[in-house]
Amino acid sequence: MNILTSEIISTLTNIVNSQEFVPLHTPIFKGNEIKYVTDCIKSNFVSSVGEYTKKFEAQLSEYLGAKRVVLTVNGTSALHVCLMLSGVEANDEVLMPALTFVATANAVAYIGATPHFVDVDDASLGVDSIKLSKYLSAITVIKNGECFNKDTGKRIKAIVPMHTFGHMSDMDAINAVAGEYFIDVIEDAAESLGSLYKGKQSGTLSKLAALSFNGNKIITAGGGGAIVTNDDNLADKAVHITTTAKKPHKWEYHHDMVGYNYRMPAINAALALAQLENLDEFLLKKRALAIRYKEAFAKVAGVKLFMEPEFSQSNYWLNALILDEGNEQLRDEVLEHTNNNLIMTRPVWDLLDTLNMYKDSPKMDLTVSRSLAKRIINIPSSAWVGS
């Protein structure tokens, strides 16, 4: 085994400090989870019309400092609805990093629109706004206040910056570039609940944002997501679209558009509400773990723990080691050895432009994404790790 591989493994083993299997990320249920879920069942209202759906929406709004939260069955559905609310239509293009989970692109595909991949910078792992600006200047034309791709002739309607592993993209810079090109911004904040950008909560930095409460996230609803916005009109539309577009009436069933069955059931909201009560504690523990990783790996030449960009405070959802350039070939050795020895690790997602269904999508030069994709190793990051 390579010496660096061996150092990485021993450093990691020391910190996770466990004789048992250590997963990448699992939740902690130590608060009111059983109490609230039991109360929800006893109330008889376990579906999306139950009170816990409203309660969690109110608490989350307050936590984020956002006017409205609309809960959904998962993060993908939240993003799908955000795109619809933003006016994305079939045959539009939607910009997004190639370095993101596949759901970001799938939500665009559901509408019949096309993901258009952009590169990330290695300071944030998010959309590189400088490269974006140069690219848009070269490939787009503005007509009647809308941005069109000169190559494909298609409208570029929105951009979806994704906060990778919980680390914030540089939203001010991205918003500025997007604004210049009449492109809507939708935050994919699936991984970044609790992260701050210049003191503001992730999910509140654009017109619309999507959150996720999947089982692997910093807090979980079992499965769930949320649409976040300060615009009451958009929030009301989100409620309408996610509840089969039924018009309010005491007994009539009238639906005025193709709607979706996307609302989070109360039993899931009850679980998530209890989780939210402990979010600040999870954030502290995860930050402490990240610092321990950082300090330990500072002594290992050839690899670094990725730390929050200077303009932000990360939730450190999923810690990432990044091998120095030239050490790419060690990645699979580390993955193989750790996964065979009770420590779960993973590479980053396959870049989306390499997947069969998105291989013909438009894209800019993706040099930084391709380099990072070969060098990232996610390591165990649950709030309880090493404690």
Place this chain on the structure above:
Amino acid sequence: MNILTSEIISTLTNIVNSQEFVPLHTPIFKGNEIKYVTDCIKSNFVSSVGEYTKKFEAQLSEYLGAKRVVLTVNGTSALHVCLMLSGVEANDEVLMPALTFVATANAVAYIGATPHFVDVDDASLGVDSIKLSKYLSAITVIKNGECFNKDTGKRIKAIVPMHTFGHMSDMDAINAVAGEYFIDVIEDAAESLGSLYKGKQSGTLSKLAALSFNGNKIITAGGGGAIVTNDDNLADKAVHITTTAKKPHKWEYHHDMVGYNYRMPAINAALALAQLENLDEFLLKKRALAIRYKEAFAKVAGVKLFMEPEFSQSNYWLNALILDEGNEQLRDEVLEHTNNNLIMTRPVWDLLDTLNMYKDSPKMDLTVSRSLAKRIINIPSSAWVGS
């Protein structure tokens, strides 16, 4: 107030026998619901990879006598996946009754296909197979083993019979007609869990079926659905499509098609598993309630309780009064008075061809559906009503 209206209201009031609000349908949690959900939370696996998702799938397969069950986030998503598995593509047409909940048509619209509405018969409230056969003979042509609509030029790929209020459609007759025209059959069994057709369980009478466990159904998962099939290959594909189409690998993220985040979380499955254990008791209670309604309304001239078609045994999910022809004008009077006096009642859904987004969809003559739509009143049907 009309004398018949008054008789209907007093008959209904006598049976529901309550000083408090009586909803249309609510669940009963009297078994292992809290126990299983608590156990699920304690196991730490609340998302779709948890054991309870597998357990409920196994128990439901056994109950139905079906080879495979794949759980989903709701009935709409189950139907969406069934349509995809059946090979329905954009620009196809899919036959379905105009008298169904809007989700049946929405699932077709998600694929970019078009709902094509057919009439129901008043013996089953489901697809009229005789009328269907005559209609298809007139409007279709078969080319290379596929059925095409001569008017629109579009392929008719599938038919989705829906078992209205839990009453079975005449599946043998529908399957026979569909088979003759090379049209796939997908049961929309969202409302009919536990109903039998010639002794066989609803959901097992075609290649693929969709179930629902929404909060208003005979058993609930908070929110949830299921794909039912005897075909292992289709079931495996259903798992793949509903889990973001990720190819199995120890650590890689490779997705080979546009997938969905559609799997039921374990916490919802835990609730539904406990519910399933009491399904047979719910069925008995709901049948007893239906018989009491039937006998009471037998004494009221001008209205009847809809009873199960002779080839079937209904779960009596939602009881329906049907006003005799000529009494249509009383429907809204009954609805108004009951809903203002603690007894929840509802008309049937607006016929789907009357909704704005489906008004240009192809359709046959819908005389029976239109007549029924004016005369149906759903009445309180929870298993606990009147007890």
